[in-house]
Amino acid sequence: MTVTADKPLRNRDRGRGVAHPTSFLRVVRSETLKFLTIPSPLVLMLCTIVVMVGLAVLMAFLTGSMSEMAADDPEMAGVPTMTAAMTVFAGVGFAQLIVGSLGVIIGSSEFTTGMARTTFTAVPRRLSVLGAKIVVLAVAVAVVTAVGALISAASVWPIAESYELGFEMWDAESLQGLWTTTAYLAAVALIGLALGILLRNAAGGIVILAALLFVLPTVLTMVPSDLLNTMATYLPDAAYAAVSGTGLDPAEAEAMGMQPSLEPWQGWLTLGGWTLLPILAAGALLRHRDI
Structure with a gap:
């Protein structure tokens, strides 16, 4: 009797009746397929x-034209202009x-559809879904940023050569702009992901x-308040200026009556905080709130 009773149990264990947990790689694959099959992300x-x-x-x-005007007009010699390497990332403000x-x-x-x-019936571990979305989105944005930057540099x-601006595609300034811009746009995308999950x-x-x-x-930079101006230096765009080396140094900030940029390490901590805190809040809410 014991053998007869145990045999069906072993058969069920080998069959489809036992639910096996979905691996994280499979969840990433599923999220990648969803990402690539929806028109709006593409x-x-x-x-x-x-x-x-x-x-x-x-x-x-524009930078080339201004450099020519500065060469012809001595009064424009002191007007600050972008370097050729900085023009490659001029579209970051809108790309973000x-x-x-x-x-x-x-x-x-x-959630809206x-x-x-x-999704959560197939993958009950909701944090695995969130982690997969983070991986897929961050990689996609990093690839797009790199492609956009390379095409921009080639363009x-x-x-720059025609205006004799002295542009080098692989110098230290260009490489710093590439990897800091990639990290920043990926961080902004993850902030958006957290907002989408929090607000639905x-x-x-x-x-x-x-x-x-x-x-x-x-708003924070226009209001004549030292406190608000200091708060503005801890916003995501100011953190990007600090890590990319395009922010104001103390001398420039004093001349313009503005707050100087953060140190690069402070900029990374600020950008990390703006990214991590919304993601943690989204994960906590996703885990405890009904679908």
């Missing part, structure tokens, strides 16, 4: 490249909103993200 990534290249070319022409919106859409779309029920190079609403997440990236920096 469109936004293409827009990111177009914006980066278009504004880089435009700023390269695009990749941030991409993150918001990735984070909120499954009801697909989240299917800026002949313009794409429009609301994009509005808050735009306020963080564009409205707050302008």
Whole structure:
């Protein structure tokens, strides 16, 4: 009797009745397939490249024209201009909103469409889904940023040569701009992802993200208050200026009546905080809130 009773149990163990936990790699694969089969992420990534290249070319022409005017007019010799390497990343200001919106859409779309029920039924460990989304989104944004920067550099190079701006594609300034910009745009995308999961609403997440990236920096720097100006140096865009080396040094800040930029290590800590805290909040809410 014992053998007869145990045999069906062993057969069930070998069959499909036993639920095996889904590995993290399978979850990443699933999220990658969803990412690549939805039109909106592909469109936004293409827009990111177009914006980066278009504004880089435009700023390269503008910088070259201003350098010629400065050579002809001694009064313009002291006017600050962008370097040729800086023009490659002139489109980051607009690209950050695009990749941030991409993150918001990735984070909120499954809740608005009801697909989240299917996802969390297949993968009950919700933090695994969040981790997979983070990996897929960060890698996608990093690749898009690198492609956009390389095309921008290739487009800026002949313009810089024609204006004798002395541009080198692989010098220290260009390489620093490449990897800091890649890290920054990936961080902004993850902030957008967290906002999408927290709010479960794409429009609301994009509005808050735009306020963080564009409205707050302008308001805090325009108000004549040392406290608010200091707060502005701890916003994400100011942290990017600190780590990329494009921020104001103390002498420039004093001449312009503004707060100097953070030190690079302070900029990395600030950017890490802006990325990590929303992600942790999104993970906590995702784990305890109903679908």
